[in-house]
């Protein structure tokens with residue numbers, strides 16, 4: 001065992017109950033925590049058949065699902081520094097369709113004014129939708145991947161723009177200054193999501209809105225696929241359900257105003273390939289090259305929350 005090199009949690013990241021009472025529920029063979037750092041293979045494993053991840057345990061108090069042993073922040077920084085663009089396999093048109101559905105939900109609950117913050121905006125597709133339809137004063141984008149900063153700048157041309165490669169922490173922005181705070185597939189990746197949520201709570205204006213997209217470990221797809229469910233990966237120190245994301249948000253001073261199972265759009269061909277990969281079939285017929293897209297409820301939750 002190489003536990004000493006990894007982060008060993010003392011508390012549940014969702015409710016802060018002691019790890020001691022948690023019960024191991026899902027593990028890979030071999031579990032990542034039994035392998036030395038640097039020997040796990042591909043970090044962003046995605047939709048492939050060979051899956052190595054840190055064992056997930058269930059908290060008996062909040063039912064949160066998390067890894068009691070995980071990479072340290074320093075190890076994560078090393079791994080993320082050498083990654084290609086997220087979701088690079090999924091064509092842009094499909095990603096835009098998915099994000100447009102998220103935007104439609106946000107628009108129902110926000111007047112799209114004040115300052116805009118996004119954690120991990122990637123190439124800025126969602127921020128651009130907000131810039132086009134909203135009347136935001138400033139855009140604060142925290143994007144560790146400097147490779148995409150130029151693209152972000154051109155996508156948000158004409159806006160008052162602040163792009164930072166550093167992590168967002170409490171005190172980065174004036175308190176109560178944000179109209180919206182966006183974190184799309186970010187919370188699942190943070191070792192300590194509560195600290196970031198508390199900082200966002202402080203920086204949101206009284207009528208501000210928090211928008212989150214996270215995987216849903218309680219979804220039918222997750223329960224059906226078991227450990228083959230793609231979000232069980234080395235990147236996710238915890239995974240949420242509608243119940244546990246609400247628990248965490250309430251603990252950090254938020255009130256959930258909408259939580260929806262969201263549609264994710266994929267080209268049919270990619271989906272077929274991913275399905276085959278999940279079940280260990282690495283070869284697929286390549287004569288099917290349809291441009292059709294399908295929207296599927298792939299086990300994601302979109303959550304809108306307000307400051308209490």
Ligand SMILES: [Zn+2]
Nearest residue numbers: 012015059062
């Ligand atoms: Zn808990």
